[in-house]
Amino acid sequence: MANNPIISLNEAAETALREAIGDLVQVDNLNRRYRVSLPIMMPSGGLLDISVYPEPGATFLVSDDGAAFFEVSGYGITRRSFSITARNKADRVGAEFDGNEFLFMRITLDHLKAAIIAIGNLSVEVAREVVEKHMRAKSSTAKETLIRKVGEAFPSAKVTEDVDLYGASTASYQFDALVEINGHRAAFDLFTKDPISIAATYTKLSDVSRAEDNPSLIGVTRNPNAIGPKLALISSVARVIKLDSTSEVFQKSAA
Incomplete structure (x- = not known):
């Protein structure tokens, strides 16, 4: 046979x-x-x-x-x-x-x-x-700035701070701000050039990006150029913008 x-x-x-x-x-x-x-x-x-x-x-x-x-x-x-x-x-x-x-x-x-x-x-x-x-x-000032910038960019949206979102692994992660407008959701989260911040942010964004019905994901940092080569990790799973970006940049990132 x-x-x-x-x-x-x-x-x-x-x-x-x-x-x-x-x-x-x-x-x-x-x-x-x-x-x-x-x-x-x-x-x-x-x-x-x-x-x-x-x-x-x-x-x-x-x-x-x-x-x-x-x-x-x-x-x-x-x-x-x-x-x-x-x-x-x-x-x-x-x-x-x-x-x-x-x-x-x-x-x-x-x-x-x-x-x-x-x-x-x-x-x-x-x-x-x-x-x-x-x-x-440590980044309380940056958090205050982010919430203000999100509010200015989305004046008619529902903005919720410190929201828990679930990843594909079923682990939950806290995001700094969640914007909800016209049935669309966008989650913003701060990160720094610190290696642990980068690793933790990548793990969070990667897991949530693979979950069902996940929102648009945006990583926010003061200076993307200061992150170095590891910025590619974050960019592979989310959009990345500067903290001091204009309202138009915030709006486009959440689209």
Whole structure:
């Protein structure tokens, strides 16, 4: 009987897929814990490692080993600010926060896979939200300017500040301003030349751009030329305008 080309193709595809997954997720046995390297990107652009600690009684402790806190610690963010966000987000997904740095779950074997995914997503979301809040606090003057410029450009529109929008991944992201006019929506969000701001903004815009019924997305910055080559990342998923642009530029960007 001749070989079925469709079956051969499916087998080849499955083999390639398994090899690709093997490269994406790596597990190392380090003394009394397992380190799981995930293809999940932190706001700085680095990938995330999750630790799994076997415990007596057939339970496991799954932890980010302080990865989220380490991610934000170089930005002058207080431990109190981090703790508030970490505790709130951990409670929502049934995880725990040790009150210091670690996010974790204690589970049985049948929940191990789900826990690794949950802690990975939680660590990234905590780091991202803490950094975004910090950036917004530092750029309060720019935020005031943006809201004024949007109001001037769209005097008859409904303008809402600090709006949460969902991405294709179902993660939610906060945008500085959402304009709604004649059934059309446009979301404006500030970013700076800071590497974490660029990475976080790209992640946000990229995810929301792939969601159904997404609004027009506009990244706003004081000086696009100062961003350098990484401006192409933002431009690939949204329009980019200067903060001091005219009302006409704001209107065209939202079209």
